[in-house]
Amino acid sequence: MAKKSFRQAVNEALSQEMARDPRVIVMGEDVAGGLGAPGEDDAWGGPLGVTKGLMKQFGRERVLDTPITESGFIGAAAGAALTGLRPVADLMFVDFMGVCFDQIFNQAAKFKYMFGGKARTPLVIRTMYGGGFRAASQHSQCLYPLFTHIPGLKVAIPSSPYEAKGLLIQAIRDDDPVIFFEHKMLYDIEEEVPDEPYTLPFGEANLTREGDDVTIVAFGRMVMLANEAADRLAGEGIACTVIDPRTTSPLDIETILEEVRATGRLVVVDEAHPRCNMATDISAQIAERAFEALRAPIRMVVPPHTPVPFSPALEDIYLPSVAKIVDAVRAVMAGGRKAA
Amino acid sequence: MQLNRDELLRAYRDMCLIRQFEERVHAEFATGDIPGFVHLYAGEEASAVGVCMDLTERDTIASTHRGHGHCIAKGCDVDGMMAEIYGRKSGLCGGKGGSMHIADLDRGMLGANGIVGGGAPLACGAALSAKTLKTGAVAVAFGGDGASNQGTTAEAMNLASVWRLPVIFVLEDNGYAESTASAWSVGGDPVKRAEGFGIPATRVDGHDFFAVHEAAREAVARARAGEGPSFLHLKLARYFGHFEGDGMTYRAPDEVARLRAEKDCLKLFRRKVSEAGLLEGAALDAIEGEVATLIEGAVRRAKADAMPEPADLLTDVYVSY
Numbered sequence: 001m002a003k004k005s006f007r008q009a010v011n012e013a014l015s016q017e018m019a020r021d022p023r024v025i026v027m028g029e030d031v032a033g034g035l036g037a038p039g040e041d042d043a044w045g046g047p048l049g050v051t052k053g054l055m056k057q058f059g060r061e062r063v064l065d066t067p068i069t070e071s072g073f074i075g076a077a078a079g080a081a082l083t084g085l086r087p088v089a090d091l092m093f094v095d096f097m098g099v100c101f102d103q104i105f106n107q108a109a110k111f112k113y114m115f116g117g118k119a120r121t122p123l124v125i126r127t128m129y130g131g132g133f134r135a136a137s138q139h140s141q142c143l144y145p146l147f148t149h150i151p152g153l154k155v156a157i158p159s160s161p162y163e164a165k166g167l168l169i170q171a172i173r174d175d176d177p178v179i180f181f182e183h184k185m186l187y188d189i190e191e192e193v194p195d196e197p198y199t200l201p202f203g204e205a206n207l208t209r210e211g212d213d214v215t216i217v218a219f220g221r222m223v224m225l226a227n228e229a230a231d232r233l234a235g236e237g238i239a240c241t242v243i244d245p246r247t248t249s250p251l252d253i254e255t256i257l258e259e260v261r262a263t264g265r266l267v268v269v270d271e272a273h274p275r276c277n278m279a280t281d282i283s284a285q286i287a288e289r290a291f292e293a294l295r296a297p298i299r300m301v302v303p304p305h306t307p308v309p310f311s312p313a314l315e316d317i318y319l320p321s322v323a324k325i326v327d328a329v330r331a332v333m334a335g336g337r338k339a340a
Numbered sequence: 341m342q343l344n345r346d347e348l349l350r351a352y353r354d355m356c357l358i359r360q361f362e363e364r365v366h367a368e369f370a371t372g373d374i375p376g377f378v379h380l381y382a383g384e385e386a387s388a389v390g391v392c393m394d395l396t397e398r399d400t401i402a403s404t405h406r407g408h409g410h411c412i413a414k415g416c417d418v419d420g421m422m423a424e425i426y427g428r429k430s431g432l433c434g435g436k437g438g439s440m441h442i443a444d445l446d447r448g449m450l451g452a453n454g455i456v457g458g459g460a461p462l463a464c465g466a467a468l469s470a471k472t473l474k475t476g477a478v479a480v481a482f483g484g485d486g487a488s489n490q491g492t493t494a495e496a497m498n499l500a501s502v503w504r505l506p507v508i509f510v511l512e513d514n515g516y517a518e519s520t521a522s523a524w525s526v527g528g529d530p531v532k533r534a535e536g537f538g539i540p541a542t543r544v545d546g547h548d549f550f551a552v553h554e555a556a557r558e559a560v561a562r563a564r565a566g567e568g569p570s571f572l573h574l575k576l577a578r579y580f581g582h583f584e585g586d587g588m589t590y591r592a593p594d595e596v597a598r599l600r601a602e603k604d605c606l607k608l609f610r611r612k613v614s615e616a617g618l619l620e621g622a623a624l625d626a627i628e629g630e631v632a633t634l635i636e637g638a639v640r641r642a643k644a645d646a647m648p649e650p651a652d653l654l655t656d657v658y659v660s661y
Contacts, residue, residue, distance in 0.1 A: 067498060076465035082465065085469045102455055113656050113657050
């Protein structure tokens with residue numbers, strides 16, 4: 001076991017699964033790069049270098065650069081998944097799903113049900129998401145609530161290198177279409193990651209902190225912030241449980257319910273746009289099923305309902321932060337009133 | 341003429357089966373027994389059957405909302421189709437898909453499609469599977485003149501060209517995208533569009549089974565030989581509305597009657613095989629009789645079959661939960 005970055009963990013998962021199963025292919029824009037160009041081959045390995053080296057290891061037949069044609073190649077990946085391959089398609093930035101959503105949510109997501117259960121669509125769509133990269137409105141969104149909304153899709157949101165590798169291998173071996181979210185601010189985060197292949201099950205939340213006072217649910221990069229907030233609050237004598245659901249579809253609502261029943265207080269941290277996001281979904285489910293256990297109103301730490309701004313001065317106040325999470329926890333500890 | 345007697349009989353049988361299937365669904369829909377809405381293929385039979393003639397079960401097709409003909413030509417079970425259209429549990433999709441989503445993956449039928457232009461990228465994917473796994477299979481993307489204007493069609497053609505995929509794009513130009521004439525809505529020439537992507541393209545009289553088959557045979561052979569995609573622009577006509585219930589007020593009053601009298605693909609087939617002395621009228625009549633019995637049985641069974649159970653609502657969303 002060695003320390004590996006989130007980027008290396010994803011690369012290693014792809015490499016190991018491609019070596020294990022010849023039906024696994026990788027496809028997308030510039031996943032190798034340099035195709036047909038006079039310079040270096042495998043020039044990019046994806047825009048942030050995540051798939052670098054796969055083409056040299058497995059050849060152009062299994063690491064397919066595509067034209068910039070998201071409807072075309074995401075649809076082709078869906079069709080290939082329906083007919084014997086196990087494609088891992090790279091949708092670069094999740095914002096680009098605007099140009100190919102039909103192939104994801106009307107086609108791939110629905111084959112199984114529409115065709116009476118006979119179809120298998122072992123498709124993985126890897127995609128970058130999230131703010132903090134100064135990439136503005138069309139390259140910074142989270143959008144996982146939109147995919148979570150669609151029956152037939154599974155949605156994985158790893159929060160660490162260890163999770164990235166285990167959840168991606170699970171996604172590749174899964175026979176349902178999986179949208180796999182990689183926060184672009186996490187790629188250089190490092191931690192111990194086992195060298196051998198392993199899977200992490202979908203729909204099973206992980207508790208990164210345990211405490212009796214407040215339950216914090218957070219997704220993806222927000223887990224890191226929630227952990228930091230919990231550590232800071234521990235110094236004030238407030239003990240938090242932090243839940244990382246790992247997947248939003250399926251969602252381990254039972255673990256969240258259990259923890260909220262124990263603490264009586266819930267804060268949900270969600271980087272996605274605030275209307276109809278995971279925070280509202282979880283809040284609604286908790287309000288419906290565990291209202292009697294709540295000792296304070298639920299708090300949601302979410303961005304304002306605006307596009308993601310460009311200027312660092314604006315993006316920094318747009319995003320959820322450790323300070324905002326700490327404030328929300330103090331507020332629920334104060335019975336829902338803002339802390340003094 | 342390269343088809344033998346058995347093949348000619350099969351072609352006529354499949355075309356008759358489609359025609360009678362659609363004429364019957366038209367009649368049954370009017371009684372109110374069929375839920376939802378249906379888009380009928382009658383009039384376009386020469387396309388589905390001519391294109392699928394040289395395909396095997398290993399080959400795949402991506403179909404359209406007007407998909408019954410493609411299903412039958414690709415070998416889908418007619419009882420299962422009819423039951424599906426009636427929303428029965430015994431339907432090909434267990435009653436969960438309906439007319440617009442009939443699929444039979446074991447027969448290489450990747451689904452009718454409720455999204456205009458939705459199928460072309462999927463066919464590219466099936467062709468990519470065939471190419472990567474070296475199965476020798478080919479894929480066909482059917483689409484109408486409406487789909488020809490969708491970005492997915494253009495993207496799929498470009499992808500097929502740069503990846504040299506064994507895929508055939510079949511544009512079934514029946515003159516109308518819903519109620520809007522293709523003469524107005526299709527800018528330029530579809531054949532030239534395909535040629536612009538570097539794809540060999542031909543325009544064919546879609547009423548003529550033999551012309552369609554000849555063009556499709558060449559395209560299938562090209563795909564199997566690893567020479568990449570082809571494009572066929574078939575000019576043809578539908579006899580019914582965009583959907584059942586469409587009053588077709590946008591068509592000339594005598595248009596369909598004239599098409600049925602002068603351009604009908606079944607009549608044209610009969611005339612050609614009779615003139616060439618290939619099949620005698622009695623054999624063709626016998627097929628029509630057999631098909632009528634099949635359709636009668638399919639409707640009777642579909643009506644009698646059980647509806648899905650309430651518990652079926654929640655199954656088949658995922659392979660694993």
